[in-house]
Amino acid sequence: MAYSRERNAVFEQVRNRLFAVAYRMMGTKADAEDIVQEAYLRWHQADIDEVRSPEAWLVSVVTRLSIDRLRRTSVERGKYIGPWLPEPLFGNAARSPEEELELASDLSLAFMVVLERLAPVERAAFLLHDVFDCPIPRSLAFCERAKPPAGRWCTEQENACAVNASDFASTKENGAS
């Protein structure tokens, strides 16, 4: 029990950051919340001893779930009538200053419209670069490896994911140049 409480605590610490990544990938609040929830479930099922940096692990899970979902929804998006804009996030009264800081990374509609022009993998690469401050070629290579055949997204992928995520963790710790 205490074990799972600990996991919860770790997750809650990065929840806002995960939401910010998923929201910028997907452009809608509901999709972003779904993905964060899915990451939460995976986090509780994960073999935690394999995970060196929970944050890196979780962000990469969220990124991959987003890429996957974007691929599935690209057809619907194609049928959208007129220009497509992200669902806006209103107000900020409910958030604490720390959360504010967390979300201060660029969420502006103008920035999201630019992101929207990138293919899912490129978008993910850019966001990973933003979150972990790692060089773009590296994050792009990481995301390209992430290309899973649609729908096949389970244990072996996740194990690979845990290893790759620690890649990012070490990059960050070394103060990647």
Place this chain on the structure above:
Amino acid sequence: MAAANAGDELTLLALFKEDATLTSDGGGVVPAARKVVHGRARIARLFLVLARKLRGRLTQTILPINGEPGLVSFLDGAPFSATSFETDGTSILAVYNVLNPEKLKGIGQLGGKFKADLASSATP
């Protein structure tokens, strides 16, 4: 917006960069421009026509949209649009106008403080 309501085309024009753009997302659900509007003259005209057409039915308030000041409009008291502006510090480069009701649900979910703000700042 005051300029639009007053039908003041010159003041309105001065707010925008010459090649500003306006992007509207109506999602095919509500009337909205289906193409990006280019050029400040066209944008200004659109704002003026809209202001004239909806006179007396529109209330507006400034609210943070994605962390930046934006404009939220209500038509007959119901959420109508959320407008974000991209500026270079002096003039508006781009306007993003979300009209799709699906994407405006967040307005109704705002906390008590914002409800109070809305009530006090919205001008009929």
